Amino acid sequence: MFKIKDLILRVPNMISSQQCKLLIDHHIKNEKGYELETCPEATTGINTTSSFKCLTLPPGSEVHNIIHLKTREMVQRWLKYLKKFKAFHLPLLSTKLNYSHQYRLLKYEPGAKIHAHTDFADYVYASCTFNLNDNYSGGLFKFWNGQHTVKLKKGEGMIWPADYFWIHEVAPIKKGVRYSANCFIKSIDQELSLKMLDQTYDMARKRIEDPQANHQSQYFWKR
Numbered sequence: 309m310f311k312i313k314d315l316i317l318r319v320p321n322m323i324s325s326q327q328c329k330l331l332i333d334h335h336i337k338n339e340k341g342y343e344l345e346t347c348p349e350a351t352t353g354i355n356t357t358s359s360f361k362c363l364t365l366p367p368g369s370e371v372h373n374i375i376h377l378k379t380r381e382m383v384q385r386w387l388k389y390l391k392k393f394k395a396f397h398l399p400l401l402s403t404k405l406n407y408s409h410q411y412r413l414l415k416y417e418p419g420a421k422i423h424a425h426t427d428f429a430d431y432v433y434a435s436c437t438f439n440l441n442d443n444y445s446g447g448l449f450k451f452w453n454g455q456h457t458v459k460l461k462k463g464e465g466m467i468w469p470a471d472y473f474w475i476h477e478v479a480p481i482k483k484g485v486r487y488s489a490n491c492f493i494k495s496i497d498q499e500l501s502l503k504m505l506d507q508t509y510d511m512a513r514k515r516i517e518d519p520q521a522n523h524q525s526q527y528f529w530k531r
């Protein structure tokens with residue numbers, strides 16, 4: 309029987325040294341435009357801001373294209389890898405891994421980290437990251453509050469499911485600087501998913517406001 313951690317695929321040397329340098333140089337050149345990311349901490353649910361410096365890669369740029377092509381390759385390799393378990397509905401999963409969302413370049417300086425969280429969101433089915441350098445200490449990638457710890461090497465790619473069981477974090481950097489790239493893999497494109505979510509929540513609101521109507525699905529928390 310497989311273990312849940314076996315669903316994670318790590319692929320060494322996905323990004324060449326030259327490509328790693330190009331990506332790191334892009335961060336160095338554009339660092340002023342960095343943003344901080346906020347997402348809920350997995351234990352408390354409280355929105356918490358991370359301390360890494362995040363840049364979104366400009367669509368159409370060389371750095372964007374590198375991560376786009378490598379992410380597509382990671383998705384293909386993951387589906388092939390999962391096949392060997394002879395246990396999953398891969399024809400269906402493969403239809404949910406059509407679009408990437410947010411190619412981002414992250415810089416973790418000493419003390420920088422990201423709290424335990426999941427990448428779960430509507431229409432998001434997988435997460436993918438690439439580690440771009442080696443010369444740092446700390447910064448271990450931890451799943452399930454440290455029950456599974458990963459030390460990623462320069463150029464290594466990692467892909468895993470994105471739902472709410474997949475809590476992960478990056479421990480604080482002790483020494484040096486860590487650069488990585490990541491993205492979220494969705495079933496539909498970002499613009500469409502935002503429109504769909506608007507409509508979904510709008511419809512949900514209307515249904516709650518109209519409890520007399522005979523809907524096929526019933527809201528749990530109101531009678």
Ligand SMILES: [Fe+2]
Pocket residue numbers: 425426427435476
């Ligand atoms: Fe994440």
